[in-house]
Amino acid sequence: GIQVEQSPPDLILQEGANSTLRCNFSDSVNNLQWFHQNPWGQLINLFYIPSGTKQNGRLSATTVATERYSLLYISSSQTTDSGVYFCAVEEGGYGQNFVFGPGTRLSVLP
């Protein structure tokens, strides 16, 4: 099956700093999403981005499908950005297996 890797595994930033999180996947995909898991365990959709670039406020994401990677950019980080960021890809043609990466744990210090 498809393999998903994320880097770095852990990241510590001072408030106001910028960061880039990376997701590599081993095969072509129809669906790629970025999620943020808050300290209470809730997963929040950030982006649906199988290709191209999207922006939402201080967050943006780029997926280069031909090279099998995606990047999540966080600018001017805030303490509320802390948590775990997951990349997930869907293999197969229709609503099939979602494979999650191991996540990047981000800690933003005041």
Add this chain to the structure above:
Amino acid sequence: DGGITQSPKYLFRKEGQNVTLSCEQNLNHDAMYWYRQDPGQGLRLIYYSQIVNDFQKGDIAEGYSVSREKKESFPLTVTSAQKNPTAFYLCASKVGGPTDTQYFGPGTRLTVL
């Protein structure tokens, strides 16, 4: 409000007992999913269902069972055959098809005593 609800939030079970976790959605989504998350780890797929009365095993289905009798409901039973059931369980849904966003419920934390 539209969304996905899971109950209970916390669940304690004695070894050897079956337990059922509830997942309900009012988003009119066709596809529903169950994931397991262990501490410090990513999510692993247990079961998924694309339509009513149909479901498929994910990567770690052994020791679990599901049903999909209604579009809005996808309960998960953790059986006594599951060797290490203590974990955080997350339910998700999406409209269907490969180009749709997946939405998650708040999760159930199961602890086996």
